[in-house]
Amino acid sequence: MSYDTSKPQPSPSNNNGPLLGPPKPRGPGTVHKTLAGAANLTNLLPTGTVLAFQALIPPFSHNGLCHVVNKYLTITLIMVFALVCFLSSFTDSFLGPNGKLYYGIATRKGLYVFNVMKWEEEDLSKYRFRFIDFVHAFVSLIVFLVFAFGDSHVLKCFLGKSVDEYWVNALLLNLPLGVGVMSSFLFILFPTTRRGIGYADMSSQMQ
Numbered sequence: 001m002s003y004d005t006s007k008p009q010p011s012p013s014n015n016n017g018p019l020l021g022p023p024k025p026r027g028p029g030t031v032h033k034t035l036a037g038a039a040n041l042t043n044l045l046p047t048g049t050v051l052a053f054q055a056l057i058p059p060f061s062h063n064g065l066c067h068v069v070n071k072y073l074t075i076t077l078i079m080v081f082a083l084v085c086f087l088s089s090f091t092d093s094f095l096g097p098n099g100k101l102y103y104g105i106a107t108r109k110g111l112y113v114f115n116v117m118k119w120e121e122e123d124l125s126k127y128r129f130r131f132i133d134f135v136h137a138f139v140s141l142i143v144f145l146v147f148a149f150g151d152s153h154v155l156k157c158f159l160g161k162s163v164d165e166y167w168v169n170a171l172l173l174n175l176p177l178g179v180g181v182m183s184s185f186l187f188i189l190f191p192t193t194r195r196g197i198g199y200a201d202m203s204s205q206m207q
Contacts, residue, residue: 045144046088046197053081057153064156074157078148085144089137091196092127103197106133135190139183146179 060073090106104111104127111127148154150172162168 045085045140045147048197049081049084049088049144050147053077053148054151057148057151061153061157064153066157071157074154078145078154081148082141082144085140086137088197089140089192089194090129090133092194093196094124094127105196106194132190132192133194135186136192136194139186143179143183146176150176 056077057074060070060077062070066074087105091103092106092111093101093103094111096102102113102115104113104124106112106127106129109128110124113124155168155172159168
């Protein structure tokens with residue numbers, strides 16, 4: 001009697017082990033998640049600021065192919081728009097007795113109105129800045145900086161070929177998500193009734 005002494009051939013191995021199955025190719029999901037995270041951040045910023053930054057950053061950064069001058073221009077642009085985002089949290093608006101919309105910036109005594117020489121018809125002391133305004137201002141500043149430095153033109157300008165490295169992709173994937181969640185939580189925890197420049201929604205005041 002003869003026995004079959006041949007050993008069974010092992011199944012082809014893979015990098016993930018026998019229980020995990022064959023490795024899945026990396027699709028465009030990471031890119032889509034990164035873009036979705038950046039899009040969520042823009043909802044927390046003044047709309048005009050985001051649109052203006054997106055329009056100006058390509059020529060300022062030379063589409064990411066930065067020379068020394070372009071790097072200084074890009075940094076200057078980011079600083080200017082960061083300051084605008086910070087100050088926008090202190091702006092407010094109201095409807096005057098004539099039905100006209102007025103904008104101003106909060107001060108220690110009230111609201112400094114932009115589009116009139118002197119306001120005497122209504123007490124504006126209720127619009128003076130408060131602690132909550134500083135919370136919103138600093139959160140908006142951080143959100144904008146994360147959004148700005150996550151822009152592809154800015155990344156190519158300052159990181160060059162390193163933009164394709166794993167740690168950069170991991171940072172772009174997780175940082176906007178984390179900042180978006182934390183900033184949304186802070187905005188819910190410290191709500192504001194201001195409707196300033198870039199945030200204006202006067203429908204509730206007109207009713």
